[in-house]
Amino acid sequence: MNNNYRKVSKEMMERLKKKGVRLTPQRLAVIEFLKVHKGHPSVDEIYYAIRRKYPSISPATVYSTLQMLKEMGEIQELHIRADKASFDYNPQPHHHFLCRICGTIMDVEVDCPIRNRKTIGGHKVEKVKAYLFGVCSECLKQESEAKESS
Amino acid sequence: MNNNYRKVSKEMMERLKKKGVRLTPQRLAVIEFLKVHKGHPSVDEIYYAIRRKYPSISPATVYSTLQMLKEMGEIQELHIRADKASFDYNPQPHHHFLCRICGTIMDVEVDCPIRNRKTIGGHKVEKVKAYLFGVCSECLKQESEAKESS
DNA sequence: TTTAATGTTATATTAATTACAAATGAATAA
DNA sequence: TTATTCATTTGTAATTAATATAACATTAAA
Structure with missing residues (x-):
C-alpha cells in the first residue's frame, strides 16, 4: 500500500500519536477517505472504496478503525438511517x-x-x-x- | 384470544376502521400494550409480552402491525438505540x-x-x-x- | 535478530429485520 | 348456511449489519 497520505491532517496525526495510536496504512486510508468524502458514508461504502486501492483490507479493520476514531473524539457516528450507521469526519x-x-x-x-x-x-x-x-x-x-x- | 380490549381508545379504533384497517385481536394486543407500557419498547419486548397471554402470535405480526400503525400516523418509531427500533404510542x-x-x-x-x-x-x-x-x-x-x- | 505487543484478516456468530408461502380467519355472495 | 374471496397471521428462510475470535502479519522494543 502506498504511503501517500498527505491528505490526513498533521494535527490529527499528532493527536492520535500522542494517545499511543499506531497510524497504520489501513487506518490512514479510513481517515483520508472520511476527510475527502464528507457525504457521511456507511461502513461498507468506506470498505469498498478503500478496497479498490487496497484489496486486502477487511471490513473488521474498517469497523475497528471507526470505533477507535470515535473513542478518540476524532469523528462521530450517526444513526439517521434506520438500517446502518453513517460516519461524519466532523466530531462537533x-x-x-x-x-x-x-x-x-x-x-x-x-x-x-x-x-x-x-x-x-x-x-x-x-x-x-x-x-x-x-x-x-x-x-x-x-x-x-x-x-x-x- | 379474549376480546377484552377496553384499554384501546375508541377514537383510535374509529380512525383505523375508517381507513379500512381490520382490528384483529393481534393488532389490538399490540396497540393495547403500547398504550399501557409507555416505556418505548422494542419489537421483541412487545412480542414476548403479548406471547405470555397469546402464545400463537408471531414476531412477523408484531412487525407488520407496528409498520401499519406507523403508516397510519398512530405511533412513531425511534432509532435512539443503535441496534434496534423503539416504539412510542405518542405520534407527536x-x-x-x-x-x-x-x-x-x-x-x-x-x-x-x-x-x-x-x-x-x-x-x-x-x-x-x-x-x-x-x-x-x-x-x-x-x-x-x-x-x-x- | 529475537521477543512481545499490537493490528489485520478471514471466518463464524449473533441479532434485527424482511420476504414469502402456506394456513387461518373474517366478510360477502349465492 | 355454505362456498368463495380476500386480508391477515404464522412459521420459516433469507438478508444484512455488527461483533467475536483465532490465526497470521507487522511493528516496536530489547
Whole structure:
C-alpha cells in the first residue's frame, strides 16, 4: 500500500500519536477517505472504496478503525438511517438532514438551544443528535422541473 | 384470544376502521400494550409480552402491525438505540432521552425552534427526531448515594 | 535478530429485520 | 348456511449489519 497520505491532517496525526495510536496504512486510508468524502458514508461504502486501492483490507479493520476514531473524539457516528450507521469526519455536534428521495445525508445549520445544555429535566446530557427528514433542495428542484414540463 | 380490549381508545379504533384497517385481536394486543407500557419498547419486548397471554402470535405480526400503525400516523418509531427500533404510542414529535446506565428511554420537554419549521437551508422538512444521551436523574441519584456512603 | 505487543484478516456468530408461502380467519355472495 | 374471496397471521428462510475470535502479519522494543 502506498504511503501517500498527505491528505490526513498533521494535527490529527499528532493527536492520535500522542494517545499511543499506531497510524497504520489501513487506518490512514479510513481517515483520508472520511476527510475527502464528507457525504457521511456507511461502513461498507468506506470498505469498498478503500478496497479498490487496497484489496486486502477487511471490513473488521474498517469497523475497528471507526470505533477507535470515535473513542478518540476524532469523528462521530450517526444513526439517521434506520438500517446502518453513517460516519461524519466532523466530531462537533450539529444537525443532519436525510433526503427520502436521493438518500443523501447533509449537515444543516441550526441555532439549537439544547446544544449546550448540561442538564434537561434533571438528566445529565452528554450528547445530542438531531435528525431531520424530508426532501432536499436538489430533489425539490427536480420535482418542480418535472411538474413544469408536464 | 379474549376480546377484552377496553384499554384501546375508541377514537383510535374509529380512525383505523375508517381507513379500512381490520382490528384483529393481534393488532389490538399490540396497540393495547403500547398504550399501557409507555416505556418505548422494542419489537421483541412487545412480542414476548403479548406471547405470555397469546402464545400463537408471531414476531412477523408484531412487525407488520407496528409498520401499519406507523403508516397510519398512530405511533412513531425511534432509532435512539443503535441496534434496534423503539416504539412510542405518542405520534407527536418530541425529544427523547436515553440513559447510558439503565437503558431507559424517556420523553423530555424541550422548547424546540425547529419543531415547526417547514424548510431548513432550502430543504423541505417533514419529520424531526432529537435524541439526547447521558445519565438519567434516577441513576444520578444512585451515583451520588454510592459516593456518599464510601 | 529475537521477543512481545499490537493490528489485520478471514471466518463464524449473533441479532434485527424482511420476504414469502402456506394456513387461518373474517366478510360477502349465492 | 355454505362456498368463495380476500386480508391477515404464522412459521420459516433469507438478508444484512455488527461483533467475536483465532490465526497470521507487522511493528516496536530489547
